[in-house]
Amino acid sequence: MSSPLESATADWASALAVRGFLVSIVRVLSNGLQAEVSDTGRTCRVNLYHSRGRGFSVVYAGGDRGLFGDLTPHSGSGLPAGGSDEAGKGDYFGPLVVAAVSLDPDSSARLAAAGLADSKTLDDRKISSLEEAILSETSCFAVSVKQPSEYNALMESMSGGRNSLDILAGMHADAISRMLGACGATKPSVIVVDRFCAPSRIEHLLPAGFRYDFRVRGESEPAVAAASVLARASYMRSIRELAGEIGIGLKPGAGADIDGIGAAAVRKWGPGILDRTAKKHFANTGRILRSAGC
Template identity: 25%
Template sequence: MKTYTFNADEKLINEITSYFHKEDFCEVGDYMLYKISRKNLSIIIYTSNKVVIQGKDADIYFEMFKPIDNIILPQAGSDEVGTGDFFGPICVCAAFIDEQTFDKIYDLNLTDSKQLNDEYILKVAPTLIKKVKHSLLILDNEKYNQVIKENNMNVIKAKLHNQAYINLQKKIKKLPELIIIDDFCGEDKYYQYLKGEKSIKNITFETKAESKYLSVAIASMISRYAFLTKMSELSSKYRMTFPKGASNLVDEFTKTFVEKYGTDELKKVAKINFKNAKRI
């Protein structure tokens, strides 16, 4: 069983306890302040402010809550949003943080955008955009529907991530030694997809990287913010509230949209290779 132990100040303890739900807390024993339990995870915070994290998922939560001194800086990370949504663009961001940047954003609650609600992301992301050096790429639906004819989704993602890092490198002159991608295809496949193109090397590929590395979490939030903004713009333009995802609800909305605007207009707002398009 994996075990991590460290001392936490009051602020970090509040950060840990505020992350979990009421049902995650258990009855405490002697010398305990809090006891938190989830599948594959146990966290005990003692009256001495010592924190013990155990379980199969201990490494994930340690990366989220570890003391500042354990965060490797500088680092750059990237993540994408919109690849599972029928409507809206694909947004990819690569973000860079060093000690100076970290000091500017320390007071923000930054974790994976998938763990934060959209309301909070819309509130915090503009600050991140101003204070964090980053590169944001937005592939709109019309362009996506062209490139998907000759590339699968993972190829498109690999090329977007790579270009985001190339753009970021131009902004900061030199990328840090620690570069992370939220893994979606594996290192070998990733570089196969980039064969013949200028590519950024020495990348760390990790699943759930947005929960382990602050730079990836920031990239995830900026990407999500860009996606939400574009979805809002579509809703305003067509006077219809576009649903996220690719569920049956999306199918029903698509039928209404096509009845009102036609299939040619659908190509401007949706990913036509999705099964949703075939069900209308």
């Protein structure tokens, strides 16, 4: 009997074969498969995953990005597809940002050819150029930002088992709602939400009347990848602005080097600087205050 991954892969490969693509499995991964896909003169590799409750996902793994864009199902209807993603969730300094974007298939293909991918795999220069490309392709987007001071106030108000994921869920819902408002009459036929929590935590917050796909590794959908780029670009601008305000270089992350930066900021400005610049519920805060002698 075939596994769910094998069955889903077979269906996916068959659908591509009908469209003239050649698919071959080239490698077994620890939790998936790697396939090579080719057509006339173009080749790319993709990683294939399947898990219970998460479904089948296809992730770019190298080769011709334009070809990968052609493989992506988008909404499956020739209509636009929407997506949302966040930045700053795992970073001590700077805001939490969520973006939502809707792209039609032609825009998705052009952006894929330009190198669109999950922002975590891109450097700052590429993120900046892709942000410009995305904004030239669509006006159907929205960005939701919670600066550290607002974020910390919300965290302090949390009770009854609610936590940072509830803030994030509300921000996804806000960005998606405003993105839909920017779309006018041409709404996306599906909205892919990068799955950061159980769908039950966010479903009741989302605009009604739309089809949602809560997907792990959602960046395989171009609209989600585009949202990840817009969110990261906004996050990086904010962290540069905060650094300029306090005169200390800030950067993403939550490791030991971040503790050193935080301790320097506290020594210069006092503990209150963390309210303005950092997500204080992170474990970094205790280490920083101890290091700074507070």
